[in-house]
Amino acid sequence: MIVSNLEVIPGKRIQKHFGLVQGSSVRAKHIGRDLMAGLKNIFGGELKGYTELLQESREEAYERMLQEARSIGANAVLNVRFSTSSIAAGAAELYVYGTAVILE
Amino acid sequence: MSDLIIFITLLALGYGFGRYAEKRHYASIRKREMQLRNVPAIASRIPPYGEPNFDSQLVTGNVVISVDYFKRFIANLRNLFGGRVTSYETLLDRARREAILRMKRKANDMGATMVFNIKMETASIHKGQGNNIGSIEVLAYGTALIPN
Numbered sequence: 001m002i003v004s005n006l007e008v009i010p011g012k013r014i015q016k017h018f019g020l021v022q023g024s025s026v027r028a029k030h031i032g033r034d035l036m037a038g039l040k041n042i043f044g045g046e047l048k049g050y051t052e053l054l055q056e057s058r059e060e061a062y063e064r065m066l067q068e069a070r071s072i073g074a075n076a077v078l079n080v081r082f083s084t085s086s087i088a089a090g091a092a093e094l095y096v097y098g099t100a101v102i103l104e
Numbered sequence: 105m106s107d108l109i110i111f112i113t114l115l116a117l118g119y120g121f122g123r124y125a126e127k128r129h130y131a132s133i134r135k136r137e138m139q140l141r142n143v144p145a146i147a148s149r150i151p152p153y154g155e156p157n158f159d160s161q162l163v164t165g166n167v168v169i170s171v172d173y174f175k176r177f178i179a180n181l182r183n184l185f186g187g188r189v190t191s192y193e194t195l196l197d198r199a200r201r202e203a204i205l206r207m208k209r210k211a212n213d214m215g216a217t218m219v220f221n222i223k224m225e226t227a228s229i230h231k232g233q234g235n236n237i238g239s240i241e242v243l244a245y246g247t248a249l250i251p252n
Contacts, residue, residue: 003162004247005221010151010158037170037239042114044122044172045129046202047239050229051168054241058164080162082243084227092229 001066002076002103009078009103018074018100023064027057028091054094058082061096074100114173122172126194133201140208145219145246159250161214165206168229169199170239196240200224203244216248 002009029037029050040047069077080098087093151158171179175191182189203224211219225243 002160004160005162005223005245006151006160006247007149008151009160040170041176041239042118042121042173043125044118044170044175045125047168047170050239050241051166054168054229054243055166058166058243080245081223082164082225082245084225084229084241084243086227086229092227 003080004078005080007079012103014101015104016102018072020097021065021068021077021100022097023061024093024095025057025061026091026093027053029053058094061094065096065098069100072100074102076101076103115177118173122174129198136205140205140212143208143212143216143219145204145208145222147222149221151220151249157252159252161248161250162245163207163210163219163248164243164245165203165210166241166243167199167202168239168241169195171195199240199242203242207244207246211248214248214250216250218249219246220249222246
């Protein structure tokens with residue numbers, strides 16, 4: 001499976017176009033991480049717990065997108081975009097979408 | 105009175121630790137930027153044609169950084185007078201450069217020579233009291249070109 005945020009892959013032609021595939025994941029932070037974050041809000045610096053949390057949930061959203069692409073028989077996802085939105089206090093949605101295609 | 109003491113302690117802690125953390129972070133960013141110079145990250149959408157022997161792979165890098173208490177206080181003062189909020193500028197600058205570096209590091213580990221079509225995504229993930237920015241997340245992503 002080729003996944004790329006380019007619209008075309010150099011040297012490869014698009015044979016079939018399946019349209020949009022997407023994956024999303026909504027996560028809330030847990031209280032331990034929140035306590036650490038409260039401290040870091042005083043001292044400044046990286047919130048490693050949050051970095052990992054968001055990375056994990058983004059990977060999950062990404063996997064869901066790939067699953068959808070596989071289930072419709074695509075072998076590549078092009079023009080992939082990520083988006084993050086905070087939907088409530090303490091919860092964020094990670095959203096990934098792209099175009100599923102068959103490459104030669 | 106005790107409120108004032110707590111407030112001043114927090115300010116001092118924020119100033120001291122925040123300044124130290126920022127200085128150290130900048131030093132580490134500069135060092136790693138030098139190390140990863142051989143992997144240029146380009147925002148161009150069009151990959152180099154005429155070189156079809158490349159595999160492409162999506163790479164991402166993300167970071168969550170928080171601003172310290174002192175800087176948030178300064179930024180709040182700025183809200184009264186207007187003007188450049190330098191204390192947040194360095195926060196965003198550090199976050200962006202760190203995210204790009206992490207992306208480049210992953211690309212480098214895969215043996216890529218270049219990262220194309222870089223996109224950035226910034227989100228304020230933790231709103232503090234009122235409408236303060238607590239911490240921000242920056243995600244950088246792009247397509248790594250791996251010669252085969």
